[in-house]
Amino acid sequence: MSGKANTEEAVRKSFFQQAEWCVKLGSPLMGQLANCLGRCLDTNTKTGNRILTWQGDPSANGDAVALRLSGVLHALVRRGAAPDLAPFYEADAILENNALAEVLIKTIKANDPEIMEWLDFAPQTNEVRRAAVIYPGLAKISDITGLPIALYELGASGGLNLQMNSFAYEIAETIYGAKNSAVRLVPEWTGFRPKPAAVNVVSRRGCDLNPLSVERAEDREKLIAYLWPDQPERITRTQAAIDIACQDPPQLDRMDAASWVEKILENGLKSGVAHVFYHTIAWQYFPQETKDRITNAMESAGKVASVENPLFWLSFEFSGGENPELAMREWPGGGKVLLAKAPPHVHSIEWLLSD
Numbered sequence: 001m002s003g004k005a006n007t008e009e010a011v012r013k014s015f016f017q018q019a020e021w022c023v024k025l026g027s028p029l030m031g032q033l034a035n036c037l038g039r040c041l042d043t044n045t046k047t048g049n050r051i052l053t054w055q056g057d058p059s060a061n062g063d064a065v066a067l068r069l070s071g072v073l074h075a076l077v078r079r080g081a082a083p084d085l086a087p088f089y090e091a092d093a094i095l096e097n098n099a100l101a102e103v104l105i106k107t108i109k110a111n112d113p114e115i116m117e118w119l120d121f122a123p124q125t126n127e128v129r130r131a132a133v134i135y136p137g138l139a140k141i142s143d144i145t146g147l148p149i150a151l152y153e154l155g156a157s158g159g160l161n162l163q164m165n166s167f168a169y170e171i172a173e174t175i176y177g178a179k180n181s182a183v184r185l186v187p188e189w190t191g192f193r194p195k196p197a198a199v200n201v202v203s204r205r206g207c208d209l210n211p212l213s214v215e216r217a218e219d220r221e222k223l224i225a226y227l228w229p230d231q232p233e234r235i236t237r238t239q240a241a242i243d244i245a246c247q248d249p250p251q252l253d254r255m256d257a258a259s260w261v262e263k264i265l266e267n268g269l270k271s272g273v274a275h276v277f278y279h280t281i282a283w284q285y286f287p288q289e290t291k292d293r294i295t296n297a298m299e300s301a302g303k304v305a306s307v308e309n310p311l312f313w314l315s316f317e318f319s320g321g322e323n324p325e326l327a328m329r330e331w332p333g334g335g336k337v338l339l340a341k342a343p344p345h346v347h348s349i350e351w352l353l354s355d
Helices: 003-023 029-038 046-052 065-078 097-111 112-118 130-146 160-166 217-225 234-246 255-267 288-302
Strands: 149-154 168-171 174-177 188-191 201-208 249-256 274-280 311-317 327-333 334-340 347-350
Touching: 003 029, 003 046, 003 065, 003 201, 003 255, 029 065, 029 097, 029 174, 046 065, 046 112, 065 112, 097 112, 130 149, 130 160, 130 174, 130 234, 130 274, 130 311, 130 327, 130 334, 130 347, 149 160, 160 174, 160 201, 160 234, 188 274, 201 255, 201 327, 255 288, 288 311, 288 327
Parallel strands: 149 201, 149 274, 188 347, 201 249, 274 311
Antiparallel strands: 168 174, 311 327, 327 334, 334 347
């Protein structure tokens, strides 16, 4: 089999695998869409030719090509630029695969130039619900230290979750955070209930290779378009988080994550503040060199951390199991503790820490 044929087979397989994940995560529409695209894409458009000869890893753990394409298709539907495809996105829509394939090819041909532009960038879902697993970690840190928090996010996208202290959280019938927030997260909760310590975030900053700004209409469109259209509650929640972020846009740096962490930490740790670095479902996309540099920078900075200027590292990432895990490292000491487990979209949380 030729190299070209091998590449096309890998690309189509990545669409089918993405379809399985979408169905598993509660989006049958996205499942059908990804499956149909995997079967019907051809080389008669620039988009189809580029995707089927993709230079790189097309899978969800790599360049996530299926989500790049589905994101721009969703954007086109939302702004009325894909009228033939729009009915498929309506609630309880039923469209046979052959009819859907015909519409998809027609839509791609009609919007080829714009779709090609969107393919240049990795999808950024900025899943707001993941704040529900990070925030209890911040509450734990606040309880441990009694200090205000300087918050830093790696792979921040639009920085929506940097506003997590402005969200409300219902955990085991107790309200945490901003009680009257338009963003209210209510994960199914099992395990020990964390102390409702006040989380005082005094500074917020994030980095991304391609940060999206809530102050730009085209970036706000992307933040919504990469969400799955048959999960309207996610869209409503994200729009509310965008509205909150627009009131006080976070500082986002266009940088490689390792260079950014090194730059932040080379200035030293400010006394009287707990410095918290965190990331959610981002670590898997970093090259090994980037991971090693981040780890080295954190451990080096941890050597000079103290109770007056502690350093924390929260990571909500896959670690070999079915679901991601929330882990925390803290300095001084450098110890690591497993706090929780939750599915990627954090519909539920199993809190593992007993005190």
